[in-house]
C-alpha cells in the first residue's frame with residue numbers, strides 16, 4: 001500500500017473567492033494547495049470588463065498572505081451588453097483566461113447573465129477567433145424543466161447549438177453532474193473540456209434530502225442520482241484529458257446556508273485534495289489523480305503544468321469543521337467519512 005503520493009502541484013479550474021473579508025478568509029485555503037485557479041466573476045456587481053478583472057486580480061493579490069505562491073486566472077462575466085472588443089483587448093493584455101457564461105437566473109449572482117443567446121453571438125465569434133475559452137454554467141432556467149433535468153436539457157437546447165454555430169470555440173462544461181454530460185463530453189474533440197467538482201464525486205441527491213434536509217450539501221447544479229455520481233467517478237478517474245478538476249468551492253456563511261431559502265454552494269477548499277486522494281484510491285486510480293488535478297486542466301488551457309509538487313501522506317488531515325470569517329462561520333464540506341490522506 002502506498003503511503004506517500006507526490007504529484008505536480010494542482011490547479012483549480014473553477015473557484016469562487018468572493019471579495020473583501022470573505023476572500024481574505026478563504027484565499028489561504030486554496031493557495032496552500034493550488035498554484036493557480038480560474039476565478040469566477042459572479043461578484044455583486046459582476047466582473048464584466050477588463051478593467052474590473054484587473055482591479056479584482058489586484059485585490060486578490062493584495063489579500064494573498066506573505067510568502068504564498070498563487071496565481072489567479074481571471075474571467076469575465078458574459079452579459080448581453082458585453083463588448084467583443086473589450087474582451088479581445090483584455091485577452092491580448094493577458095488579463096483574462098476565459099469568459100464565463102451564466103444563463104440568467106441559473107445560480108448564485110447570475111441575474112446579469114444571458115437570456116437570449118443570439119445576443120452574445122458576436123462575442124462568442126470573437127472568442128473563437130482569438131482562442132479564448134468559454135466556461136459554461138450548463139443549466140436551463142425554464143420553470144417548466146425539472147431541476148434534475150436542467151443540465152441534460154441545456155446540452156441539447158443551448159450548448160450543442162452554440163458549439164455548432166461557433167466552430168472553433170473552446171468550451172468548458174463547468175461542474176458537470178450527469179452521465180448525459182459525461183457522454184456528451186466524451187464524444188467531442190479536444191475543443192471541449194469538462195470540470196468535475198470534489199463534492200459531486202462524493203454525494204448524490206440522497207445526501208441532500210434523505211433523513212432530513214442537509215443545506216450544506218445543496219449546490220448548483222444540484223447533485224443527481226447515484227448512477228450519475230458513478231459516471232462522474234469513472235470520468236474523473238479515467239485519465240481522459242477532457243475531464244479535470246474544478247472544485248467550485250463556493251463559500252457562503254452558515255447564516256446564509258441555513259435559511260428557508262438558503263444559498264447554493266459547497267466550501268471544499270480546505271479538504272479537496274484529501275478527499276480526492278481517497279476517492280481515487282477507492283477507485284484504484286491513485287496514479288491518475290495527477291492527470292485529473294494537475295495535468296489535464298493546463299493542457300486544455302494551453303498552459304504549462306506546474307513545476308512544483310504537492311505531497312500527500314496517509315494520515316488524518318487536520319482541518320476545522322468550519323472556518324471563521326468576519327461575516328460569520330463557513331462550514332467546510334463533510335464527505336461523511338473520515339479522511340485518510342493529508343497534504344504535507
Ligand SMILES: NC(=O)N[C@@H](CC(=O)O)C(=O)O
Pocket residue numbers: 016042107108109137218219220221248250251264265266
Ligand atoms: N455552485 C454553487 O452552488 N454556487 C456557486 C455558483 C455556481 O457555480 O453555480 C456560488 O457562487 O455560490
Ligand SMILES: [Zn+2]
Pocket residue numbers: 107137174175220221
Ligand atoms: Zn455554476
Ligand SMILES: [Zn+2]
Pocket residue numbers: 014015016040248250
Ligand atoms: Zn461555481
